[in-house]
Amino acid sequence: MAREIQCPYCGARFTVPETVSIAVCPYCGTTVRVETGERLAEHYMYDARLDVNSAYRRAIGVALRQFAAPEDLESGASIARGLLHYVPLYLFHIRVTASCPDNPEAGIEERYISVLATSTSLRGLSRYYPFPTRGRRYFEPAKLEMGKYHQPDVKPEEILKRLAPAYAGRALMEAYNDCDEPKVRDESRWEGLVHYPFWELAYTYNGREYYALVDATDGTVVYLEYPIAGKKRGALVAGAIASLAAGLVGGILGGHYAMASLAITPGHAAWAAAGIVSGVPAAYRLLRLGTAPRGTYTI
Amino acid sequence: MAAEAYRCERCGAPLDVTPETIVAVCKYCGHPNWIDKSAAHTVMIVPGSYGRGREYFERYLEKDWDMRGLRGKIRIKSIDMVYVPFYTAWLSLQSRYYGVAEVTLERIVTRDKETYTETRTETVTVSGVHEIDDVEAILARRAAERTHIDPLLSHYLKTRPKDMPLEKVEWDQVKGEVLAGEISPRDALGIAKDRGCEKLHDSTLKRMESEAKDAAQNQAPGFGWFAVDVSWISTRIPCKVLKQEVSPLRLIPYYDIVYSYEGKLYRTVIAGWDGERVYGEEPITAGRRALYYTGVLAGSLLGGAGLGVLAVGANPLGGLALFAAGAILSYYSAGKTLADVRVETEE
Numbered sequence: 001m002a003r004e005i006q007c008p009y010c011g012a013r014f015t016v017p018e019t020v021s022i023a024v025c026p027y028c029g030t031t032v033r034v035e036t037g038e039r040l041a042e043h044y045m046y047d048a049r050l051d052v053n054s055a056y057r058r059a060i061g062v063a064l065r066q067f068a069a070p071e072d073l074e075s076g077a078s079i080a081r082g083l084l085h086y087v088p089l090y091l092f093h094i095r096v097t098a099s100c101p102d103n104p105e106a107g108i109e110e111r112y113i114s115v116l117a118t119s120t121s122l123r124g125l126s127r128y129y130p131f132p133t134r135g136r137r138y139f140e141p142a143k144l145e146m147g148k149y150h151q152p153d154v155k156p157e158e159i160l161k162r163l164a165p166a167y168a169g170r171a172l173m174e175a176y177n178d179c180d181e182p183k184v185r186d187e188s189r190w191e192g193l194v195h196y197p198f199w200e201l202a203y204t205y206n207g208r209e210y211y212a213l214v215d216a217t218d219g220t221v222v223y224l225e226y227p228i229a230g231k232k233r234g235a236l237v238a239g240a241i242a243s244l245a246a247g248l249v250g251g252i253l254g255g256h257y258a259m260a261s262l263a264i265t266p267g268h269a270a271w272a273a274a275g276i277v278s279g280v281p282a283a284y285r286l287l288r289l290g291t292a293p294r295g296t297y298t299i
Numbered sequence: 300m301a302a303e304a305y306r307c308e309r310c311g312a313p314l315d316v317t318p319e320t321i322v323a324v325c326k327y328c329g330h331p332n333w334i335d336k337s338a339a340h341t342v343m344i345v346p347g348s349y350g351r352g353r354e355y356f357e358r359y360l361e362k363d364w365d366m367r368g369l370r371g372k373i374r375i376k377s378i379d380m381v382y383v384p385f386y387t388a389w390l391s392l393q394s395r396y397y398g399v400a401e402v403t404l405e406r407i408v409t410r411d412k413e414t415y416t417e418t419r420t421e422t423v424t425v426s427g428v429h430e431i432d433d434v435e436a437i438l439a440r441r442a443a444e445r446t447h448i449d450p451l452l453s454h455y456l457k458t459r460p461k462d463m464p465l466e467k468v469e470w471d472q473v474k475g476e477v478l479a480g481e482i483s484p485r486d487a488l489g490i491a492k493d494r495g496c497e498k499l500h501d502s503t504l505k506r507m508e509s510e511a512k513d514a515a516q517n518q519a520p521g522f523g524w525f526a527v528d529v530s531w532i533s534t535r536i537p538c539k540v541l542k543q544e545v546s547p548l549r550l551i552p553y554y555d556i557v558y559s560y561e562g563k564l565y566r567t568v569i570a571g572w573d574g575e576r577v578y579g580e581e582p583i584t585a586g587r588r589a590l591y592y593t594g595v596l597a598g599s600l601l602g603g604a605g606l607g608v609l610a611v612g613a614n615p616l617g618g619l620a621l622f623a624a625g626a627i628l629s630y631y632s633a634g635k636t637l638a639d640v641r642v643e644t645e646e
Contacts, residue, residue: 061564065639074562091442103539110489112441130444178537246596250603258613271607278602278622281630282595
């Protein structure tokens with residue numbers, strides 16, 4: 001289903017999918033609230049400062065830091081695909097106060113937060129992705145031609161409604177320290193829409209494909225898959241076995257110590273079995289990576 | 300469209316302005332253009348020295364014990380100098396607190412040549428006034444990532460470098476990217492109060508706890524009682540602002556440096572006024588990994604010993620404690636062994 005709307009600024013008519021709540025006029029770049037047809041003032045974007053190759057180099061640079069990654073990753077891997085996404089995020093100014101008769105701000109929650117404005121997201125992207133301190137620009141539709149533009153499909157009011165109780169609860173908890181019946185006042189506002197660029201990358205190594213998501217503004221690697229080298233798998237499994245063995249030896253030593261004797265007794269098997277348990281948590285951690293089909297990294 | 304609308308009042312160059320910009324510093328001539336005139340204090344700046352990033356970074360490599368050995372393989376990939384805006388907020392906060400607690404006390408008694416621990420509980424009431432002075436540095440950017448910036452701001456509060464009005468600065472020497480302020484002083488105070496009240500709450504609670512312990516020790520009959528635990532039945536810890544003040548918007552410089560070590564990429568943030576490293580991602584070398592892995596083996600060994608003792612049944616409590624400590628050490632060390640980076644920040 002599509003809906004036709006008229007741009008309140010230049011008068012052009014264009015169609016948008018039914019699910020879209022905020023659309024951008026393809027002719028003049030004005031941001032329009034589909035429901036009411038009104039112009040939205042605050043819409044900006046972040047510059048994609050990295051091109052696909054620098055984004056890929058960032059991803060490989062972080063992949064190489066991983067213990068299990070193959071050492072020849074830089075030379076052995078090659079980029080398969082790169083797609084620039086402009087993902088919509090809403091910016092909210094949270095300001096919730098809880099007042100008592102003699103202390104108008106007995107409880108206060110105040111901050112700016114950014115929340116993903118789509119119900120479907122890119123793999124590995126958190127719902128509350130913070131902005132880097134720089135790189136923000138006015139919204140320019142021309143820039144979007146370089147990448148895939150995602151329309152917001154969640155209403156800002158809905159997100160605010162979902163977030164409100166948690167902040168009100170926190171402000172109330174603070175205010176209960178002052179009086180029994182504090183009054184909550186929620187002045188939280190939706191401040192605007194931000195389109196934020198991410199590089200979705202695929203690279204191949206040894207015939208297999210791996211995925212990466214890189215912040216195109218400041219180069220932060222958000223999410224990454226990387227191959228696990230055979231040699232490193234061996235090291236991880238050996239490390240796990242050694243951890244269990246250390247526990248076993250410890251169990252026998254502990255048993256001897258507690259018995260205050262060096263005699264070989266039937267108790268040994270029990271002490272050893274008990275001791276192994278102590279090596280399990282670390283062994284689990286090492287084996288989980290050592291047996292995984294591929295490694296993953298999240299910021 | 301709108302982007303064209305803003306031009307520098309002094310030199311006419313286009314400005315990087317967004318609808319919520321309070322002040323935009325012209326990239327070309329350094330003139331502060333007030334978009335929101337109601338907030339027009341004078342902008343202050345801590346001048347940095349443009350172009351000293353490499354020198355500062357090399358000094359850090361030399362000084363840092365871990366980095367010194369890696370120096371030869373480190374290549375700088377990019378250096379950016381940025382001025383970031385923030386407010387300083389001073390708060391005097393007061394709490395007229397009140398609380399009722401149940402305090403557990405213990406004492407060691409010897410009777411009939413046997414030593415044992417005696418326990419009792421006392422219900423006590425504490426009340427008083429607790430005040431703190433708090434200084435908060437509030438980044439004037441909205442919903443911005445703070446991992447790299449918070450240590451920079453703490454370093455500012457610690458070193459208090461000299462600043463000057465932006466007009467007085469030699470713009471040629473300062474350069475760098477100057478970020479506009481995006482939040483008003485009122486918002487900054489709100490955020491500062493939100494954080495300051497949390498600090499007040501924590502420190503008041505600490506004081507109440509020690510007062511409750513003292514009160515219980517005095518209240519308990521006989522001698523030798525030692526308070527070991529406080530559990531609160533009800534508390535009132537209000538937060539009231541006695542005095543609040545906010546500084547003008549201030550710009551401080553930092554270098555954002557990305558470097559590579561054997562193809563791996565790391566990030567470092569260096570304060571632009573004194574060259575101190577405030578945030579640093581550092582490589583984990585093979586030697587260090589081996590060291591962490593020793594922790595895995597030692598932990599498993601100790602924990603195993605604890606379980607061995609436990610299996611014999613000689614000292615169940617000691618055995619269990621040794622097992623817990625060993626297993627935690629070993630699990631934690633396994634995580635460190637697999638970590639991809641070591642992050643060091645200014646406290």
